[in-house]
Amino acid sequence: xxxxxxxxxxxxxxxxxxxxxxxxxxxxxxxxxxxxxxxxxxxxxxxxxxxxxxxxxxxxxxxxxxxxxxxx
Amino acid sequence: xxxxxxxxxxxxxxxxxxxxxxxxxxxxxxxxxxxxxxxxxxxxxxxxxxxxxxxxxxxxxxxxxxxxxxxxxxxxxxxxxxxxxxxxxxxxxxxxxxxxxxxxxxxxxxxxxxxxxxxxxxxxxxxxxxxxxxxxxxxxxxxxxxxxxxxxxxxxxxxxxxxxxxxxxxxxxxxxxxxxxxxxxxxxxxxxxxxxxxxxxxxxxxxxxxxxxxxxxxxxxxxxxxxxxxxxxxxxxxxxxxxxxxxxxxxxxxxxxxxxxxxxxxxxxxxxxxxxxxxxxxxxxxxxxxxxxxxxxxxxxxxx
Numbered sequence: 001x002x003x004x005x006x007x008x009x010x011x012x013x014x015x016x017x018x019x020x021x022x023x024x025x026x027x028x029x030x031x032x033x034x035x036x037x038x039x040x041x042x043x044x045x046x047x048x049x050x051x052x053x054x055x056x057x058x059x060x061x062x063x064x065x066x067x068x069x070x071x072x
Numbered sequence: 073x074x075x076x077x078x079x080x081x082x083x084x085x086x087x088x089x090x091x092x093x094x095x096x097x098x099x100x101x102x103x104x105x106x107x108x109x110x111x112x113x114x115x116x117x118x119x120x121x122x123x124x125x126x127x128x129x130x131x132x133x134x135x136x137x138x139x140x141x142x143x144x145x146x147x148x149x150x151x152x153x154x155x156x157x158x159x160x161x162x163x164x165x166x167x168x169x170x171x172x173x174x175x176x177x178x179x180x181x182x183x184x185x186x187x188x189x190x191x192x193x194x195x196x197x198x199x200x201x202x203x204x205x206x207x208x209x210x211x212x213x214x215x216x217x218x219x220x221x222x223x224x225x226x227x228x229x230x231x232x233x234x235x236x237x238x239x240x241x242x243x244x245x246x247x248x249x250x251x252x253x254x255x256x257x258x259x260x261x262x263x264x265x266x267x268x269x270x271x272x273x274x275x276x277x278x279x280x281x282x283x284x285x286x287x288x289x290x291x292x293x294x295x296x297x298x299x300x301x302x303x304x305x306x307x308x309x310x311x312x313x314x315x316x317x318x319x320x321x322x323x324x325x326x327x328x329x330x331x332x333x334x335x336x337x338x339x340x341x342x343x344x345x346x347x348x349x350x351x352x353x354x355x356x357x358x359x360x361x362x363x364x365x366x367x368x369x370x371x372x373x374x375x376x
Contacts, residue, residue, distance in 0.1 A: 039210035041175060044225050045129055047182030047358045048311075 105151040107217040108160055108167050115240030121273050121293030123255045124190045124242055125218075125235050126316050127170040130183035132357045133159060135334075136171055139355045143329045144250050144318065163250035166242075182358025186223055187255050187316050188233035189273055189298075190241045194220050197234055197272055204271040214238075227268040228259050228312045244296060253319035253364055255299040259312045262287040262301045269301075282345050315352070317362035323349050326363055 039045075110124060130136045137148045137159055146161040146168065159171035191197045194212045201208055205227035212222040212234075219238040225231050247253045259265035266277045266289045275291040280300060288302040304312050320326040323341055330337065330353045338360060339352035347367035354360045 037175075038213050039223060041178040042209075044209055044229060044231055045174075045181075045184055045186075047184035047360065 105153070107151060107158075107215065108149075108162075109217045109239035110167060110219070110237050111239040111242055114238075115243060117241050117243055118190065118192050119241040119244060119294055120190050120192050121275055121291070121298045122190045122241055122244070122296075123187050123252060123298060123316075124237060125170070125188035125233070126168070126252060127172055127186050127188070127233070128183055128359050129172050129174055129186060130357045130359065131174050131178065131180045132183075133157060133171050133173040136183060136355055136357045136359065139333050139335060139357075140169075140171075142333045143326065143335065144320075146250065164248070168251060183355065184231070185314075185316055185359055185361065186231055186233045187252075187314050188221065188235040191234045191236050191273070194222055194234055194236040198222055198224070200272045204268045206268060206272065224272075226265060226272075228261070228265055230257060230259070230265075230311075230313045232314055244294065247319050249319050249321040251319055252316050254317040254362070256315045256317065256362065257299065257301040257312070258304040258310075258315065259301050260304050262289055262303055265301050265312075266291070315360065315362050317350070317364050320363050320365050323351060323363055323365035326365075327351060327353070 128136055128140075137150070140146050140161055141148050144163070146163055148159050148161055148171075150157050150159045157173055160167050161169040161171065198208055198212060201224045207225045208222065209225055209231060210221070210223035212220050214220045217238065218235070220236045222234045223231055224234065257265060257269075266275075269275050269291055270277050273291075273293075275293055275298065277289050277291055279286060280288040280290050280302075289300065290297050291299045291301070299314075304310050327337055327341065334356035336354045337351060338354050339350070339362075341349050341351040344350040344364070349365045349367075350362060352360060352362045
């Protein structure tokens with residue numbers, strides 16, 4: 001009986017640890033995984049300046065000709 | 073106190089604590105909602121070089137979600153990932169973009185769209201980035217349902233993503249209004265930038281026959297144009313970068329909605345190739361996209 005209780009207790013601990021520790025992992029900005037942040041925020045990701053400097057209402061003059069598209 | 077008694081008390085405490093942890097953990101796990109795959113059902117197609125996904129990195133996901141839903145009619149589905157929100161935008165029945173909330177501790181900056189290029193072997197592609205003068209900013213990571221993603225900056229610092237989709241690549245069908253239609257790089261030195269993309273993504277690079285400018289180039293794969301590059305306006309404040317262009321069925325009406333919902337017209341509408349009209353806008357959080365409308369909604373052939 002004592003051995004049965006010990007086995008039951010051990011199983012309970014293992015089960016709890018698996019779900020408890022696995023589920024409680026929260027990624028710091030990395031999303032979905034426990035591997036740590038996926039990226040480090042920095043100027044490379046800032047949109048400032050891209051798309052034109054709109055301070056003073058200035059617009060950039062870009063020349064883009066998007067092509068059409070058709071399944072080949 | 074007897075040793076056995078202490079053991080039993082400790083055992084009881086541990087059992088209760090771990091059970092509580094288990095319940096909390098299970099609840100937290102349950103909050104990780106499933107992502108929709110890019111293609112449902114999965115395709116067996118691969119189109120390396122094709123732009124297949126886009127994500128907006130923003131400090132204000134609520135404002136951005138409202139704007140893109142109101143202006144383009146995209147349906148937003150926000151998924152809770154252990155307390156971190158990720159929004160999927162659907163155009164009709166298919167996902168077209170994602171929205172990542174930048175970390176709460178980060179300094180507020182204008183949002184930025186990152187466009188993802190399909191690859192078949194992400195490790196192999198990433199191994200070429202540094203040699204070509206770029207930098208890996210977010211290493212390859214598998215995201216359930218979507219695939220393995222990475223973000224790099226090219227030889228001029230423009231960020232772009234790589235995605236090895238776990239549900240295949242979308243077919244080369246004609247984009248419908250509300251879909252991404254084109255991707256364009258504005259670079260300080262288009263020739264040097266083109267060399268980078270040829271090396272990393274194996275693009276065929278050729279001059280844009282529609283213009284006489286030698287530094288306007290088209291990137292193609294599978295005998296289809298995937299993107300282009302032209303020179304960045306000579307202005308100190310302008311940064312090189314990729315611009316995703318969304319197809320709309322009525323540019324003027326879309327621009328009215330842009331203004332109504334707090335956006336800004338960055339490049340005024342003007343005529344472009346193939347009878348198209350083009351404009352560029354910024355959403356209220358600073359994210360920029362291009363818009364294109366085709367005459368009579370007729371889309372011409374897109375071949376190199």
